[in-house]
Amino acid sequence: MKRRIFVTLKNGVLDPQGKAVHHALTGLGFAGVNDVRIGKLIEIDVADDTSDAALAEMCEKLLANTVIENYRIEAGPEEVAR
């Protein structure tokens, strides 16, 4: 089964990449961009019997650095379609 793991910077953690992209969007003439935050999307294909707890453990141990990042696990596209 496929899962999508979103890793995002915690609120209040400075995101220099996001700030630069925000600046570039404004420079291109896009008005009304209030903020840009950049994170990661990790698509993972795991055995069907993989528990939510096991996925959370993967995030805690490697995929996210919980000092500065949050993570969210969602069903992959094929699960959504079912």
Added chain:
Amino acid sequence: MKTAVIVFPGSNCDRDLAVCLRDVTGQAPAMIWHGESELPEGLDLIGVPGGFSYGDYLRSGAMAARSPVMQAVVKAAAKGTKVLGICNGFQVLTEAGLLPGALMRNAGIHFVCRPVPLTVENNQNSFTSKYAAGERITVSVAHHDGNYAADEATLARIEGEGRVVFRYAEPVNGSAHDIAGIINDAGNVMGMMPHPERMADLGAGLDDGRRVFESLLAA
């Protein structure tokens, strides 16, 4: 003094560190490849060098921190072996949980590569005893992810316990409290973003970093 330098794929300061350790201690360090799961017996110091281990995949230091050799380093640190992480080595030590906090992208986005002034905040440890407390020194930095971050409680704790060892004396990368180097609570693991091994050759003019290694030799 028996030393070792850990070598990851993508390390690029391992040989500089080895030259420096050989020069100061009179004994060449053991170079330990990342796939090793055991370290030589009787090590006094393990150096985790700078570079771009595993291409900085996922996060700087994240992959290296989970490599077999780092499990052995974590065990050695728990037994009191001294561990010095420089630049990417500092990132690896935070990712491995040996030091608190995290090193994020520099606040100014740019890679910073220049000599910077540092203040020695604490000289009551094995890594900086040869410096005077409050001494101003110059050591080069070369990093993209040196912006030290930790939650307020952690910052208050390490400040209160005197565990900030080096502080930038001018803005460099957006680090919380201008933190450039910290030590663990047991006093045997230190991480720093500046490169003391690049400022340790007595013939090269600037040698303010050398006393980190002389302190370790005397400890």
